[in-house]
Amino acid sequence: MKFRAEDGSMSELQGIDNNGNPIYYQTDNRGATRTINAHHINTAGSLGLNINGQNMIAGVWDGDAIRISHQEFQGRAINKDGVSFTNYNDNSDHGTHVAGTIIANGININVKGATFQGNAWGNDWNSDTSELASQAAEGLLVSNHSYGPNAEFLSAWQFGAYNFTSRIYDQIAFNAPYLQIVKSAGNDRTTPGYSGKGGYDLLTAASLSKNVLTVGAVEQVTNYTSPASVVMSNFSSYGPADDGRVKPDIVAKGVGVLSTSSFSNTATVTKDGTSIHHLQVS
Template identity: 50%
Template sequence: MDGTNFQEHPTHVAGTICAQGINPDVRGLAFNASLLSHDWTNDLAEMLDQASSGLLVSNHSYGIGQLSSLWFYGAYDSRARQIDNICFNNPYYLPVVSAGNDRNSTTAPGSIQINSKEGYDMIFGHGNAKNIITVAAVNQVLNYVNPSNVLMSPFSSYGPSDDGRIKPDISMKGVNVLSTLSTSDTAIGYMSGTSMASPGVTGVVVLLQQYYNQLYGNFMRSATVKGLILHTADEAGTTIGPDYRFGWGLINAQKSAIAIRDKNSSTNSKSVIEELTLNNNATYTKTITASGTSPLKISICWTDPQAPVSNNGDVDPTTKYLVNDLDIKVTQNGVDYYPWKLQGMSSPSLPATNTGTNNVDNFERVDINNPSGTYTITVTHKGNLFGNNQKFSLIATSDNLGTLSTSEAIKANDSKVDFYPNPAKNYIQINEKDKDLLINVYDASGKLVITSKLVDNRIDISHLTKGNYIANFINKKGEIKSFKFIKE
């Protein structure tokens, strides 16, 4: 902890996350968690240090920025870029950031932005990073029935980011939140702000990670838990799909937990949660069946590398900051279903569309109403992938799901590979003239399980479990080759 200068605001935030509940009225969401607090004077270095040590989540109920200028609003600035880099290099670390309270500002530059953009384009600084969750503040929802139950606060800052990304990401209660205060060990009180909303989301992240670890013995990548929260959100706002006010809607921790519980079940499955890797020039496909009255929702989420540049003074530049541009499409009987996408600052209040690919967001969701039958999920990418691959998380939910097949097909020269035996028990012999070929082997879920050079034209597979696998390599001519085999 930095110092002993206790203050009301951070004490209130901390209580929402993890107050033990000696007074049950102010028990935190993750009430058995431990908390490490810092002030903001050296936050980026402290974030890097903690993330490198295994920290899963951090809360940031503050804003830092030179708000004497309009360009800061919506900007992917140096702070946003640095945070994206920290997250990319620590793929289990997820910062949760308050969206800001500038929409009721009465002084410049906030008042100027409100008058010229009707409250949109007001998130600044690290709130515009790609790999975080940015949180809007709404009124309490005692009983969710439909989107009209979710009422926006008068202060919560609207997005988008300058490149049109969906910001904020999610909404949480941030009006009249009761929590701990610093004036005494028993002091409690009400506060309002996006600072009060983001710790609620932070507490949910802690609980979901704990639940996943209890069931499966490991933690989720940050992209998985972020994707799960956005995937299972309750609809909010006046239009279907995401918007720049509520993000993807009202957080629903119970739906997220149920998806974790039911994931990848062999019988009567209702959810798929998989952590995968897409290689450069590859196409990932998965065929599923779905039925029921609830929508079939299929999402991908990934931790994107930092953009090569940041904004340092331009007002509303057209620069796109997405580096590895993955795309998801779902197909049935020749009909393609695409993810939601918003229109950016050209038309920030218009409804989201789902008629084509999304080239700005690193969370994409496809919604299909009244699903019935077989659907093929296809994940591709534009351009070349930074690092030659991108880890991503795939999430699907419906009333009834069934998995038929999974593959990673290589889009380049898919020439025939001479190999044996198949089925194989201990090794695969690959008859290629080139030496020192690097072989990648993936299991049926698309997970990379072997990366190894050929030794005497063989690759050892003795440690693999029984099942279907796909392997690929690039020969000296630059040809990408792949083949499937069965491990006995």
């Protein structure tokens, strides 16, 4: 079951919690290479490392299959789980945007990804944990999960709570010690109905896993000189976890990020959110 929320985002039914309430996933999103200084490790970067994602694979789980025929992927992206791209929609656009932030080649220089010579294994979010465990066994070293529970269907106690989903992701990470799982923090700080939390204690599910890197969204940082150079977005969800752990773990650009779109093989789109940036920091 899928539906479109008032803000235009898409949600899909993923299961039922222990209280019999529905669990809906919704996409989060956005990122930028310069803010996390990935350009310093790329070819011609200041560190002289020439790291561009060569021979690396990023697992991208999202709401739908990505448009692997986009010119920026140049045969370096596949839909690993067998779900084929069929048409442009909000979820395929989101997944394609995330994949582009990671591996876009830079034919359009404005959407060049942080690992522009890397590869992407696209997957939709159905059966995500079993697929992640399986692909980790195949040697996958980093995965991106730009989605989470739709907060509109959660009870107050579920924010900040380490739950079954949090544990499953930790178990996968424990069993695959070389796998780095990266997760969006979510975009609920200004969601109506949560103002009583003062913007805090809004992380859920996998964002609260102990072995997962959770990423919040900030404005672009062109020239870092001090902590004052980093300006928080007005939507990125804050922690902490109910057990006192500091979350999210890091932040990256999540405001006004231009990347690939599933609308056509050359299309680009600008988005905001906490999803698209995380793999840039892995």
